[in-house]
Amino acid sequence: xxxxxxxxxxxxxxxxxxxxxxxxxxxxxxxxxxxxxxxxxxxxxxxxxxxxxxxxxxxxxxxxxxxxxxxxxxxxxxxxxxxxxxxxxxxxxxxxxxxxxxxxxxxxxxxxxxxxxxxxxxxxxxxxxxxxxxxxxxxxxxxxxxxxxxxxxxxxxxxxxxxxxxxxxxxxxxxxxxxxxxxxxxxxxxxxxxxxxxxxxxxxxxxxxxxxxxxxxxxxxxxxxxxxxxxxxxxxxxxxxxxxxxxxxxxxxxxxxxxxxxxxxxxxxxxxxxxxxxxxxxxxxxxxxxxxxxxxxxxxxxxxxxxxxxxxxxxxxxxxxxxxxxxxxxxxxxxxxxxxxxxxxxxxxxxxxxxxxxxxxxxxxxxxxxxxxxxxxxxxxxxxxxxxxxxxxxxxxxxxxxxxxxxxxxxxxxxxxxxxxxxxxxxxxxxxxxxxxxxxxxxxxxxxxxxxxxxxxxxxxxxxxxxxxxxxxxxxxxxxxxxxxxxxxxxxxxxxxxxxxxxxxxxxxxxxxxxxxxxxxxxxxxxxxxxxxxxxxxxxxxxxxxxxxxxxxxxxxxxxxxxxxxxxxxxxxxxxxxxxxxxxxxxxxxxxxxxxxxxxxxxxxxxxxxxxxxxxxxxxxxxxxxxxxxxxxxxxxxxxxxxxxxxxxxxxxxxxxxxxxxxxxxxxxxxxxxxxxxxxxxxxxxxxxxxxxxxxxxxxxxxxxxx
Amino acid sequence: xxxxxxxxxxxxxxxxxxxxxxxxxxxxxxxxxxxxxxxxxxxxxxxxxxxxxxxxxxxxxxxxxxxxxxxxxxxxxxxxxxxxxxxxxxxxxxxxxxxxx
Numbered sequence: 001x002x003x004x005x006x007x008x009x010x011x012x013x014x015x016x017x018x019x020x021x022x023x024x025x026x027x028x029x030x031x032x033x034x035x036x037x038x039x040x041x042x043x044x045x046x047x048x049x050x051x052x053x054x055x056x057x058x059x060x061x062x063x064x065x066x067x068x069x070x071x072x073x074x075x076x077x078x079x080x081x082x083x084x085x086x087x088x089x090x091x092x093x094x095x096x097x098x099x100x101x102x103x104x105x106x107x108x109x110x111x112x113x114x115x116x117x118x119x120x121x122x123x124x125x126x127x128x129x130x131x132x133x134x135x136x137x138x139x140x141x142x143x144x145x146x147x148x149x150x151x152x153x154x155x156x157x158x159x160x161x162x163x164x165x166x167x168x169x170x171x172x173x174x175x176x177x178x179x180x181x182x183x184x185x186x187x188x189x190x191x192x193x194x195x196x197x198x199x200x201x202x203x204x205x206x207x208x209x210x211x212x213x214x215x216x217x218x219x220x221x222x223x224x225x226x227x228x229x230x231x232x233x234x235x236x237x238x239x240x241x242x243x244x245x246x247x248x249x250x251x252x253x254x255x256x257x258x259x260x261x262x263x264x265x266x267x268x269x270x271x272x273x274x275x276x277x278x279x280x281x282x283x284x285x286x287x288x289x290x291x292x293x294x295x296x297x298x299x300x301x302x303x304x305x306x307x308x309x310x311x312x313x314x315x316x317x318x319x320x321x322x323x324x325x326x327x328x329x330x331x332x333x334x335x336x337x338x339x340x341x342x343x344x345x346x347x348x349x350x351x352x353x354x355x356x357x358x359x360x361x362x363x364x365x366x367x368x369x370x371x372x373x374x375x376x377x378x379x380x381x382x383x384x385x386x387x388x389x390x391x392x393x394x395x396x397x398x399x400x401x402x403x404x405x406x407x408x409x410x411x412x413x414x415x416x417x418x419x420x421x422x423x424x425x426x427x428x429x430x431x432x433x434x435x436x437x438x439x440x441x442x443x444x445x446x447x448x449x450x451x452x453x454x455x456x457x458x459x460x461x462x463x464x465x466x467x468x469x470x471x472x473x474x475x476x477x478x479x480x481x482x483x484x485x486x487x488x489x490x491x492x493x494x495x496x497x498x499x500x501x502x503x504x505x506x507x508x509x510x511x512x513x514x515x516x517x518x519x520x521x522x523x524x525x526x527x528x529x530x531x532x533x534x535x536x537x538x539x540x541x542x543x544x545x546x547x548x549x550x551x552x553x554x555x556x557x558x559x560x561x562x563x564x565x566x567x568x569x570x571x572x573x574x575x576x577x578x579x580x581x582x583x584x585x586x587x588x589x590x591x592x593x594x595x596x597x598x599x600x601x602x603x604x605x606x607x608x609x610x611x612x613x614x615x616x617x618x619x620x621x622x623x624x625x626x627x628x629x630x631x632x633x634x635x636x637x638x639x640x641x642x643x644x645x646x647x648x649x650x651x652x653x654x655x656x657x658x659x660x661x662x663x664x665x666x667x668x669x670x671x672x673x674x675x676x677x678x679x680x681x682x683x684x685x686x687x688x689x690x691x692x693x694x695x696x697x698x699x700x701x702x703x704x705x706x707x
Numbered sequence: 708x709x710x711x712x713x714x715x716x717x718x719x720x721x722x723x724x725x726x727x728x729x730x731x732x733x734x735x736x737x738x739x740x741x742x743x744x745x746x747x748x749x750x751x752x753x754x755x756x757x758x759x760x761x762x763x764x765x766x767x768x769x770x771x772x773x774x775x776x777x778x779x780x781x782x783x784x785x786x787x788x789x790x791x792x793x794x795x796x797x798x799x800x801x802x803x804x805x806x807x808x
Contacts, residue, residue, distance in 0.1 A: 687732055694728055
């Protein structure tokens with residue numbers, strides 16, 4: 001039980017690496033930095049494997065393993081007692097604890113695994129860059145945050161990791177901070193994420209208020225107890241707010257805008273944070289909250305619709321972008337949309353499975369793109385590439401495997417996960433399931449198209465780069481190609497972990513996950529009004545004919561999309577024509593400008609658009625409010641102040657001249673005037689007084705003598 | 708030569724008193740004014756001693772008290788004078804006109 005008992009070491013190791021880098025990194029050799037930072041993550045991967053292995057063997061029923069370290073927020077003294085919305089006594093308490101169940105096991109494995117590979121890759125990719133130790137310190141800090149997020153046993157700890165990965169994302173996007181575009185992109189990512197985080201926080205508070213706990217095991221037990229009815233308004237609100245958080249972190253409409261710009265960061269960062277791991281945190285959080293989401297069908301529908309729309313929306317933009325990393329960024333957004341579509345239709349396991357396979361092939365694509373950029377001396381524009389395949393053969397082959405995987409070609413990883421999502425979308429109940437499936441299907445076609453377009457423009461056709469650049473083209477070092485090969489291997493075989501029943505497999509991966517989500521199926525069938533049943537279990541036997549049909553259809557879509565792109569771009573030379581530009585110029589323009597969403601945000605939110613002197617959108621509204629505040633509210637305030645001052649001036653005049661002047665000083669002046677003759681006697685000269693006295697004396701003497 | 712009677716003493720005392728009063732009222736130097744006050748007091752003393760020939764020793768005893776009192780008065784008066792001189796650098800009584808209102 002060593003690994004399970006010491007599960008806290010897993011996040012702590014990268015934290016140690018990060019701490020070392022921040023305090024001593026500057027003085028360390030590059031080799032030492034690589035050894036420490038790759039070592040901590042690799043060790044964390046080994047510990048993770050050990051922990052999961054022990055977990056699987058000691059908990060065959062897959063009940064969660066929880067290791068509580070200490071109480072972090074709240075105490076046992078009952079100072080934070082409160083009453084829940086329903087009137088039950090509760091205590092706010094968040095622990096530092098580690099929760100290992102099938103869901104977190106999977107995340108743990110691919111985060112540390114892919115993380116290790118990307119760390120190794122980075123030692124090659126960043127070898128000639130400044131700030132080497134800083135880069136690895138951030139990466140290790142990211143690993144710490146991500147593992148905290150995954151292993152947290154309550155929302156509060158999850159939130160700590162959530163914010164931590166956001167911070168690291170910010171730091172790494174802005175790694176080349178001397179470049180304005182990079183620091184702007186970092187700010188954009190941070191601010192947009194903050195909007196989502198606000199939603200997450202509110203959702204967490206709503207849950208604490210309504211259910212009286214933030215601990216996952218407690219919440220799951222309560223949500224599944226049958227005490228809360230389906231459609232409970234507070235839970236619906238909480239689920240929707242959590243989903244706002246997920247939209248921010250996992251780049252869903254309308255908060256996806258930061259992810260394409262995040263490509264300003266170094267490519268390994270794009271691979272690790274903005275493709276494989278961090279952006280799936282939203283999926284993780286929603287999957288983790290599945291017990292709450294299934295009680296909120298409205299939220300589930302929202303998740304499904306937002307996911308589907310994001311998938312097709314981002315894929316459509318990806319069709320025409322020319323920056324190799326941007327195509328991959330939009331592809332990531334699109335694939336995340338798939339995952340949310342799966343979660344939204346109740347196919348949690350399928351969504352998680354897609355996260356898992358996506359982590360490999362998307363990390364591979366990004367790392368491959370990094371390798372291409374490395375070979376191209378920093379060039380990212382695919383219009384200036386071409387014909388790289390024989391000079392960067394490992395990169396080409398591995399990326400080709402990833403392309404097959406993401407396009408969903410049998411039997412590569414993406415085929416199984418994407419097909420599971422499409423199939424379960426199709427079988428989910430609810431009026432929109434056909435439309436959601438159709439969107440997913442069209443997106444699959446688009447995905448194949450833009451991925452093959454990327455491959456053709458990069459590796460095939462005629463070389464379009466300058467001779468200077470062409471001269472320098474070389475395959476990347478072993479530290480970079482090694483991870484590519486490993487990831488390619490995973491991209492081929494990861495999908496087979498869940499070989500579907502219909503093809504004679506046993507669906508192992510999904511079976512492994514089932515205990516995390518299983519109870520909901522029970523609730524749905526008992527209540528008899530399953531709005532979004534998990535995974536469409538009952539239909540599975542009846543319409544497996546349909547399943548083969550859909551499988552064939554999506555395969556056909558992948559081949560059609562890929563083949564089309566192949567035929568169009570295969571031999572593209574300088575100034576090649578975009579078929580979409582030739583065929584539908586307005587649509588191309590709109591897509592090329594990314595549906596003008598950033599411009600829309602400029603009109604609505606950022607205040608960059610002006611009408612004359614007036615900023616538009618929210619900031620304009622702020623300006624209007626400020627104007628109202630300055631001129632009307634402050635005017636009223638100042639008016640009140642002015643009238644007070646005026647009254648005070650009059651009052652002061654009255655006091656000085658009437659009260660003091662007549663009432664107080666008047667009698668004094670009168671006394672002074674009346675006393676004037678008497679004062680004349682007082683000369684102040686002693687001898688005069690004596691003279692008067694003597695005269696008086698003599699007066700008396702003479703008076704009596706006379707008498 | 709007629710014997711010296713009480714009346715003679717009284718005349719001398721009255722003369723001394725008048726001299727004192729005139730001194731107090733007319734001199735400008737505070738020191739001399741104080742000396743004139745001593746003259747007045749001594750005139751009184753002479754009266755008291757003269758009357759004690761007729762009515763017993765009480766008058767002489769009273770005269771002793773007056774002498775004591777005169778000494779004290781002179782001390783206080785000179786003290787005030789010195790304090791005043793330090794402030795105004797003068798002992799001219801005309802310039803001492805603080806005692807009004």
